[in-house]
Structure formats: C-alpha cells, structure tokens
Amino acid sequence: MNRFRYGMVPAFALLLVVGCSTEPTDDLREGVRLVAEPSQLFLQLGESNTVEVSAVDNQGNPLTFPFEVTDQQAGIEVRRDSTFLPIYVDDSTLSVPAEASRFRFIVTATGYTATSFTVTAGGEELPVPVQVVPQTALAATFSNPAPGLGETVTITAPPGTRFSATSIVRTADTTAAQPFVVGVSADGTTIDVILPPNLADAPLTITDVTTDAAPGLTFAPATSALINTPAVPNFTGTTSNLTPAVNEPVTVTVTGATLDTATNLILGAGAPTITNLTTNTVTFIPAPGAAGLLVINGVVLDALPQIPLSLPAAATDTISVSADIPTIAGTEDPSTAPTLITPSLDRSSVLFDKPAYDNAARIDAFYELVITEAGAYTITLDWDIGSDIDMFLCPEAGVATFDCDFSGATGAHPELVTFELAPGTYFVVAEDFGDGPGLPNAAGTTLQINVDHAAPTPPALRKALAPVARKVHK
Known part of the structure; x- marks a missing residue:
C-alpha cells in the first residue's frame, strides 16, 4: 500500500508541474494596446500642447517600447519631450531613455486644419486626431x-x-x-x-x-x-456759454461734423435736457450744479460718415452751472409769468424754480407756454417740499377765471399729464394744495417742470383714450 502511494507521488507531482506550467491568465498578459492622454487635441495656430502615449497589455500592465511618430500629417509639428521622465546616463547627465512605458510628445499647430499624427510601438499604431481651430x-x-x-x-x-x-x-x-x-x-x-x-x-x-x-x-x-x-480726442466747434445761469439754454455748434438724429449728451454725472437738435447744433439746458466737459454721443465726422462717435469737448471748454436755484420773478400773475421753453418735436425742456409760496395766501405759480406746432405735450411737475402740489393747464382766454384742464390736479407725485395742444398760448399753474384747502405747506420748495413734445396723437387713438381722460378728470 505504501509502496503504491510512494510510487505514485513522482508521477502526480510531474503532472502537477506540467499542469502549472501554463498560467490561466497568460492570454490576458499578451497583446499590446496603445493609450493616448488626451485622445485628441484642439489647438490654436502657433499653440503647443502635449500628448502622453503609453503601452499596456490586456491586463493593463505597462509595457516598455521605443515609441515612434510614424505618420505626421500637415498642419502640425510633433517632437518627443526631452524633459519627460529622464534617467541618469552617467553620474551627472540626465537623458530620456530610448525605451520606456510612456513617452510624451509636444504638438505644435502650424496651420488651420483637421489633421493627425500616428504613434507606433510594439507592432501597434495609434492615430491621434488634432484640430487646429481659431x-x-x-x-x-x-x-x-x-x-x-x-x-x-x-x-x-x-x-x-x-x-x-x-x-x-x-x-x-x-x-x-x-x-x-x-x-x-x-x-x-x-x-x-x-x-x-x-x-x-x-x-x-x-x-x-x-x-x-x-x-x-x-x-x-x-x-x-x-x-x-x-x-480724435474731441469734437471741434463752439459753445455759446461755458458758465450758464440755471435754466439758461446752451448751444453747441460742431464743425467738420454733423450730429446723428439719436444724439444724446452727458455733462458731469447727468444728461442735459436737449431742447433742439439740428444737423450741426444742439441746444440743451444743463441741470443746476452741473460741471464738466460736455460729451456728445452721436458726432458724425465728415471724414467718417459711417460711424457716429462719442466725443468730449476740448479740454478748455469746461461747462460750470451754479447750484443755486433762483426764485423766478413774475410767477405770481399770468401777465408777468416767465416763459417755459417750448421744445422741438421729439425733444424736451426743463425749468427749475423756487416759487414764493408762503404757506398762506400765495399758493399759485404761473408759467407761460407758447405752442407753435400742434402736438402731444407731456408736462411733468415735480417738487421736493410740500405734501401735494397740483398742476393744471389753462388756455390764455381762461386763465383769469381758471377755466382750465385739471387733469393734473390729483394726489400724484409727480403730476404728469399729456395734453393734445393746438398752436396758442397756455399757462401751466402749480398750486400748493398742501393738506387740503387752506392748508398749503410747500414754502421753500423747488419746482421742476418738464415739457416733452411728441407728434400729435392719431384721431382714432385719441378717441379711444377719451374715456380714460374723462375718468381721470372726474
């Protein structure tokens, strides 16, 4: 029995050795697969970037080869990075080895194109796409x-x-x-x-x-x-007044240029109110206290008619307006009322005043408005002291008897009404209504009256808006 067992051991061991001479994973260790990181490149003309190419077997184990660029297409230059993973070839010299598990290549774009280069190692080839785009x-x-x-x-x-x-x-x-x-x-x-x-x-x-x-x-x-x-550092031209009083219009005339129909202005931190604009002049009212170089957005140079420009005035043409708002004489009576500037079509005007309200008998301030062109005129009345200042518009024949349009006599702040006006003389009345009849409280206030001029409202639209207007008036 023992002899049989002992005699069988060598044969069994031999079979075991033979059986183990072929690993079950050997087929996985075979094969070569090349991997590029990144797998493709997007470059701009003249730009360089790197691609690292490695070789692995079927189990992902690294393999060592001499990687070569075997097919470089047009539009790129490819070279090995001589600084990537160097080794010492002697005691003091570093150099990249002829073979390694990973090579780095530097790719430089030389032309706009869709191109590629091919890396060969271990009998395998790997194309790397490159797109050179702007x-x-x-x-x-x-x-x-x-x-x-x-x-x-x-x-x-x-x-x-x-x-x-x-x-x-x-x-x-x-x-x-x-x-x-x-x-x-x-x-x-x-x-x-x-x-x-x-x-x-x-x-x-x-x-x-x-x-x-x-x-x-x-x-x-x-x-x-x-x-x-x-x-072109500035526009050329003349300015009518560099130190205007409050409410005084200023006219700028440009030379060697015209003004775009969409011209707007900047002075200091704000936008002056444009009352009139022609091909080469702009008239405006600057705000109280405004100071600085006027900037015109819309200068069209004769030598450059295709491009409206934003240009400042010459450095010597600084505009400075007093910050002190006056009490304008004559507002207590229609016969002596100061005149509001009537703006041209699609333009505006503004007036600032400290009327002599006294929180007692003096509650009305009159301002004349002369209309020479029929249109839709939007009048806005704003103030800074007083609980309620009403606005109404009176034709010249009705101002003495207050036969007026009271659409702006509401509790709104500011008061704003659009009037369809025919040519004639009108009066804007600013009345200190205060907390009610007999309770005015706007003494010391600053009034700001804006007039915006638009084309007449078409009759059909005017008819449609009439019920709304009657409701507001009521």
Missing part, C-alpha cells in the same frame, strides 16, 4: 495696420478659415464706437471694414468665423495682429 485667436492679416480716418481696411482670413456673410467686427471696448462692415467677399476669405478712431495696438474680434477643421461650428476669435487708427 477658438480665441485668428492669424488674420490687415491690408493696412495703420489706416487713415475713413480708410477701408481689408482683413484676410488665414488658409483653412473663412468669414461668414453674418460676420461682424468688434473692438475690445464694446461701449465705444464699433467698426463698420463694408462687406464680405463671396468666398469668405476677406472682410472689408471701416474703423473708428482712437484704436492703439488694438485687436479686432470677428464673429461667425468658420474653419475646415470643425465644420458646422463658428468662432469669434480676436486677431493676433494689432491695428492703430488716428486719434
């Missing part, structure tokens, strides 16, 4: 990087990119005057623009740029090239 920068060229005022500049797209019919050109300061697009070529390779002044080493952003590398996508890159345009 994500934030565009290597466009200018026909003239320092054009004159009003000169058309042709921007040429680099090969592999195109402009669209909807492309627009912007400067970095989106609050400033923007370029005017003359047109885009039929093939999208060029776009013609006229540029605003005051650009200094400025890039231009171009929208709706397309590229062969990413069909269906559009980009809004900035040009790598910079451009300069002539300096």
